[in-house]
Amino acid sequence: KQEVTQIPAALSVPEGENLVLNCSFTDSAIYNLQWFRQDPGKGLTSLLLIQSSQREQTSGRLNASLDKSSGRSTLYIAASQPGDSATYLCASQGGSEKLVFGKGTKLTVNP
Amino acid sequence: DGGITQSPKYLFRKEGQNVTLSCEQNLNHDAMYWYRQDPGQGLRLIYYSQIVNDFQKGDIAEGYSVSREKKESFPLTVTSAQKNPTAFYLCASSIVPGNQPQHFGDGTRLSIL
Numbered sequence: 001k002q003e004v005t006q007i008p009a010a011l012s013v014p015e016g017e018n019l020v021l022n023c024s025f026t027d028s029a030i031y032n033l034q035w036f037r038q039d040p041g042k043g044l045t046s047l048l049l050i051q052s053s054q055r056e057q058t059s060g061r062l063n064a065s066l067d068k069s070s071g072r073s074t075l076y077i078a079a080s081q082p083g084d085s086a087t088y089l090c091a092s093q094g095g096s097e098k099l100v101f102g103k104g105t106k107l108t109v110n111p
Numbered sequence: 112d113g114g115i116t117q118s119p120k121y122l123f124r125k126e127g128q129n130v131t132l133s134c135e136q137n138l139n140h141d142a143m144y145w146y147r148q149d150p151g152q153g154l155r156l157i158y159y160s161q162i163v164n165d166f167q168k169g170d171i172a173e174g175y176s177v178s179r180e181k182k183e184s185f186p187l188t189v190t191s192a193q194k195n196p197t198a199f200y201l202c203a204s205s206i207v208p209g210n211q212p213q214h215f216g217d218g219t220r221l222s223i224l
Binding site for chain 2: 004009034036041042043045049089091097098099100101102103104
């Protein structure tokens with residue numbers, strides 16, 4: 001059974017800092033790995049989706065990487081801003097088509 | 112704009128009562144999903160539907176029921192058999208089942224009176 005872990009559970013950084021969020025998964029037989037952002041009391045917004053054949057995806061200040069062999073994905077946020085404060089969730093998708101979510105990393109960017 | 116609409120935003124349930132959460136999408140997506148989110152926990156799949164008039168149980172289906180009579184609608188009923196229904200419920204959809212990003216609604220928060 002796939003298990004997805006995100007460390008740390010919470011992270012606080014000063015504005016302008018570059019940061020990395022980590023996601024690990026136990027079963028490397030995945031179709032894709034997706035990163036989401038969740039604001040308090042809101043739904044999830046898809047940030048980046050990395051197909052199993054890809055190594056990374058980029059969108060603006062965000063870069064997500066995938067290493068299936070080691071069961072790891074990272075989300076890199078460059079030049080962080082207070083507006084980046086949110087909870088970031090990763091989810092893997094395998095053959096069952098179901099997403100398996102981590103518990104998230106709560107990010108606070110301090111002005 | 113296309114998107115997923117969940118209603119109501121807040122819902123209160125009395126003991127022994129069934130309540131229904133609404134989820135409507137105008138994205139013309141085939142697949143729809145219901146998740147439950149508890150504080151400090153990841154999302155857990157309740158039910159999903161890949162096509163009209165068909166749906167499958169997810170990991171925590173007990174105490175819940177769904178229907179998919181129309182492509183754009185996937186209502187979730189929380190029955191009295193669900194003994195711990197207090198949670199944040201999220202509906203999602205994807206273009207086709209499988210290797211595509213899922214789009215989420217803004218959720219319904221259910222509480223017990």
